[in-house]
Amino acid sequence: MFFEMEIRRLGRTMGAEVTRVDLNHLGAPAFAQIRDAFHVHKVIAIRDQQLTPAGQIAFSRRFGALEDQLNAHYTIDGCPEVLVLSNDVRDGKPVGLIDGGDYWHSDSSHREYPSMATILFAVKNPLTGGDTEFADMVAAYEALPEPMKGRIAHLNGIHAVSKLKNKRVQVSPRRPDGADFYERQKAIPDQIWPLVRTHPVTGQKALYLSPRFTIGIEGVSAAEADQLLDSLIAHQVRDEFIYRHQWRDGDLVMWDNRCVIHRATGGYSYPDIRTMHRTVIAGDKPFR
Numbered sequence: 001m002f003f004e005m006e007i008r009r010l011g012r013t014m015g016a017e018v019t020r021v022d023l024n025h026l027g028a029p030a031f032a033q034i035r036d037a038f039h040v041h042k043v044i045a046i047r048d049q050q051l052t053p054a055g056q057i058a059f060s061r062r063f064g065a066l067e068d069q070l071n072a073h074y075t076i077d078g079c080p081e082v083l084v085l086s087n088d089v090r091d092g093k094p095v096g097l098i099d100g101g102d103y104w105h106s107d108s109s110h111r112e113y114p115s116m117a118t119i120l121f122a123v124k125n126p127l128t129g130g131d132t133e134f135a136d137m138v139a140a141y142e143a144l145p146e147p148m149k150g151r152i153a154h155l156n157g158i159h160a161v162s163k164l165k166n167k168r169v170q171v172s173p174r175r176p177d178g179a180d181f182y183e184r185q186k187a188i189p190d191q192i193w194p195l196v197r198t199h200p201v202t203g204q205k206a207l208y209l210s211p212r213f214t215i216g217i218e219g220v221s222a223a224e225a226d227q228l229l230d231s232l233i234a235h236q237v238r239d240e241f242i243y244r245h246q247w248r249d250g251d252l253v254m255w256d257n258r259c260v261i262h263r264a265t266g267g268y269s270y271p272d273i274r275t276m277h278r279t280v281i282a283g284d285k286p287f288r
């Protein structure tokens with residue numbers, strides 16, 4: 001039986017752990033407390049959970065509609081909203097998506113409706129590595145010098161999904177079909193979003209760009225945009241904005257893509273298995 005939920009800050013500017021709660025038996029007041037913690041702390045790690053894929057879907061849906069997973073190949077039978085991230089292999093075939101998210105990004109910022117929040121449940125943690133890093137884009141925005149805030153206030157970033165359009169990233173050599181995959185993705189239209197977006201719930205302003213998806217700035221020459229993006233990217237991942245999550249068994253981690261960027265740090269390899277179940281809550285169009 002659980003008593004009062006406890007919420008404790010983990011990072012310098014964001015990130016918190018939530019303990020003494022069972023997501024399978026979550027009343028409305030406890031859910032409201034978790035939702036508030038998510039808005040305040042931006043990344044929350046809810047400890048010691050035992051969740052089936054259906055249980056994860058039920059919890060995730062309380063925040064809003066779920067996105068369809070693009071990689072239908074690696075979803076769970078009967079639960080198309082749950083994507084398996086794993087380096088495990090069965091009968092010579094990967095059981096999940098292997099190496100996603102190694103460059104800093106906000107999930108689906110290249111789509112017409114970028115993701116609101118992403119939820120990962122740790123099914124199996126590796127003995128070494130597998131940490132996830134998060135960077136606080138509200139703290140990063142607030143720390144910008146005033147002239148820079150003024151300079152970017154009305155600029156829009158161009159977000160592209162294909163790695164072949166982006167000179168700041170490389171196609172993973174571990175992905176044999178990578179070149180063809182990203183070549184086909186070049187046809188997908190880019191999205192244009194404010195470099196500074198306002199959070200629809202908290203009203204806070206956050207930097208909204210990433211080395212993985214932002215390839216240019218609307219109406220600005222390539223040379224000038226590159227210089228500006230290089231400087232903003234160097235700024236947004238400064239140590240003081242980062243919280244690095246070291247996963248424990250039973251962790252469910254949820255982050256707010258509207259004000260946080262993240263990346264996988266790797267550092268583990270087969271047969272040291274890492275398996276996660278991922279659900280994604282659909283979002284609205286970013287606004288200034």
Ligand SMILES: [Fe+2]
Pocket residue numbers: 101105106107262
């Ligand atoms: Fe991601």
